[in-house]
Amino acid sequence: MTGSVRADPDQRKVIEKLDKLWYQLKDYVPSADITKLDTYDVFSGLKIPSFGWFSKTTTAKQQPRNIPKSLYVYGNVGTGKTMVMDLFFNSLPIQRKRRVHFHAFMLDVHQRIHQVKTHHPKMADPLEPIANDLVKDAYVLCFDEFQVTDIADAMILRHLFEALFRRGVVLVTTSNRHPTELYKNGIQRASFIPCIDLLMERCEVLCLDSGTDYRKVERAQSAVFFHPLNQETETKIQDIIRRLTNSKPMRPMELHFLSRTLKIPEQVDGVAKMRFADVCAQPLSAADYLEIVRHFHTVILTDIPRMTMKHRSEARRFITFIDAMYESQVTLVASAENSIMEIFNAEEGKEEMEEEMRDMRDALDVSDVSSPLFTGQEEAFAFQRALSRLIQMQSTDWVRDELKQISC
Numbered sequence: 001m002t003g004s005v006r007a008d009p010d011q012r013k014v015i016e017k018l019d020k021l022w023y024q025l026k027d028y029v030p031s032a033d034i035t036k037l038d039t040y041d042v043f044s045g046l047k048i049p050s051f052g053w054f055s056k057t058t059t060a061k062q063q064p065r066n067i068p069k070s071l072y073v074y075g076n077v078g079t080g081k082t083m084v085m086d087l088f089f090n091s092l093p094i095q096r097k098r099r100v101h102f103h104a105f106m107l108d109v110h111q112r113i114h115q116v117k118t119h120h121p122k123m124a125d126p127l128e129p130i131a132n133d134l135v136k137d138a139y140v141l142c143f144d145e146f147q148v149t150d151i152a153d154a155m156i157l158r159h160l161f162e163a164l165f166r167r168g169v170v171l172v173t174t175s176n177r178h179p180t181e182l183y184k185n186g187i188q189r190a191s192f193i194p195c196i197d198l199l200m201e202r203c204e205v206l207c208l209d210s211g212t213d214y215r216k217v218e219r220a221q222s223a224v225f226f227h228p229l230n231q232e233t234e235t236k237i238q239d240i241i242r243r244l245t246n247s248k249p250m251r252p253m254e255l256h257f258l259s260r261t262l263k264i265p266e267q268v269d270g271v272a273k274m275r276f277a278d279v280c281a282q283p284l285s286a287a288d289y290l291e292i293v294r295h296f297h298t299v300i301l302t303d304i305p306r307m308t309m310k311h312r313s314e315a316r317r318f319i320t321f322i323d324a325m326y327e328s329q330v331t332l333v334a335s336a337e338n339s340i341m342e343i344f345n346a347e348e349g350k351e352e353m354e355e356e357m358r359d360m361r362d363a364l365d366v367s368d369v370s371s372p373l374f375t376g377q378e379e380a381f382a383f384q385r386a387l388s389r390l391i392q393m394q395s396t397d398w399v400r401d402e403l404k405q406i407s408c
Contacts, residue, residue, distance in 0.1 A: 011080045014073055014208050018088040021172070024068040026093055030139050030168030070171035070202050072146075074178050075209035077385040078392075081174035082144050084208070088172060089142045098138035101327040102146045102173075103286045103320070106153050109160065111258070127156070131163035143173035145323065148183040148192070155188075158195035165202050176381065179205060224333045224403060225340055225394055229303060233335045237302060240333050240403065244271045244298055257291050264292070273300040280317040289317075289324040297330060298400060304336035308345045312379055315344065319386040326389045331400045340390050344383035 073081050089099045100108075109130065116126035123129075134141075141164070148154050164171075175182075179199045183192050199205075224240070226233040241250070250266035250273060262284075266273040272292065279292075279301070292299070307315040325332055336343060392398060 008080065010208055011084055014081075014084050014206050015087070017071060017204065017206060018084060018172070021068055021071060021170075022088060022092060025140060025170060028068060028094075028139075028170075030067075030135065067165075067168050068170050069204050070173075072171070072173050072175065072179060072199060072203040072205045073208050074175045074205070075207055077176065078388045079208050081208050085142055085144065085172055085174055092140065094140065096136075096138045097140040097142070099142040100144070101323070102143045103323065104290055104327070105141075105143060106156075107287050107290060109156060110152075113156075125159070127159050127163055131160065131167060135164065135167040135169055139168055140170050140172070143171065144327065146173045146175040146182075147177065148186070151187045154183050154186060154192040154195070158192060158198070161195055161198055165198065171203065173203075176385065178207075179203070224331070224399055225336070225390070226334070227336045227339050229335060229337050237300065237333065237335055241271070241273065241300060243403070244400070245269055255291050255295060258287060260288075262288055262291060264295075267296065270295075270297045271300065272296040272298070273302070275302050276304045276314075276318070279321060280314045282317075284317060286320050286324065289321045290328075292321075293324045293328040293330045298333065299325060299330055300333045302335045304334055304343065306336075306338045306345065307343060309379060315379065316382065319382050322386045322389055322393075326393065329398070331398070331403065332390075332393050333403070340387065340394075343390075344387060 073085065075081055086099070089097065112130045112133070113126050116123060116129060120126070148157065177184075179196050182196060182199075183189055186192065223236070226236050245268050248268045250268045250271075253264040253267045253272075255262040255264065264272050264274065265278060272295070279289075301321075304318070305311070305314075307318070322332075324330075
């Protein structure tokens with residue numbers, strides 16, 4: 001994607017910090033006794049020892065010295081957090097670096113845990129060999145959209161980050177939340193507090209919040225989002241499909257992954273067509289959406305309804321799908337009941353949602369009634385982020401060349 005950049009003093013402050021870290025990292029390599037730790041051969045089940053002066057391993061209490069401080073950049077949607085991180089990552093002149101959306105990273109970690117437990121069922125802590133493997137691939141990790149909403153992730157992250165920091169890993173991460181707001185009022189959050197403390201200790205925390213959502217700044221748009229749901233909209237969708245597929249017939253397809261089967265109703269040559277009900281009204285997860293965007297460069301998503309607080313489950317899946325498409329730069333063509341600006345209504349259904357949240361709060365014996373988890377703030381914030389991304393995904397900078405000539 002290409003585009004122009006305008007001066008922004010808030011972005012400049014973050015870039016100055018990233019520039020300082022860039023110079024610290026360009027010649028930085030974790031000390032050998034950190035990266036040459038004992039590991040395990042997943043398939044043979046044998047421990048592979050390190051030799052000689054590499055044989056010393058770093059214990060939980062031993063912290064390596066002279067490690068550059070990590071950076072945690074947070075702020076509202078569309079303020080340029082991802083852009084400045086990508087500038088940093090792309091210019092960093094080292095090989096062992098990795099830039100990944102946080103959803104995709106956690107999926108990778110869960111897959112590694114499953115693999116280790118399958119071949120080493122008696123291993124007490126699978127995160128130690130996993131940390132070894134991660135640091136051998138990359139000792140600079142750049143995470144986009146760091147968020148914690150799942151108890152399993154919360155419990156894993158505490159121990160994983162401890163292991164990674166012990167091995168000299170440096171993090172650069174973006175988030176919409178300050179570290180102290182992560183997993184706010186989540187189940188067993190007390191067990192996650194040490195992870196927050198670790199982030200506060202090992203990261204410089206920077207706020208990038210200029211008040212401007214650059215995704216909403218006026219730019220040339222392509223006609224890829226249609227409403228309302230009528231025959232005219234259906235005709236436009238079919239015309240776009242013909243352009244993208246050269247009129248080839250679309251056929252169903254099955255995606256097999258993680259011992260699962262995901263059915264794609266219609267697809268051909270990297271273009272998939274599906275209804276909102278097929279992918280957002282079903283119990284799909286981030287792993288499913290990541291698998292879809294791995295196979296298709298364009299998604300035709302039809303029949304998107306207007307969503308309120310009463311449709312939180314469907315809305316969250318839709319937002320997760322949007323995040324996956326956005327991160328993988330997938331072109332989205334969509335038809336909806338309402339315009340983009342009217343897809344989400346965070347106020348309608350709020351009273352019913354608040355009653356449900358009161359019942360949940362009482363069941364969990366949670367006293368903080370102002371928590372975003374129970375006030376609907378998390379949903380409203382997620383709606384805002386998705387809306388911002390949907391607007392950007394209509395721009396001519398975003399869509400595939402075959403669709404650029406279809407102007408609004």
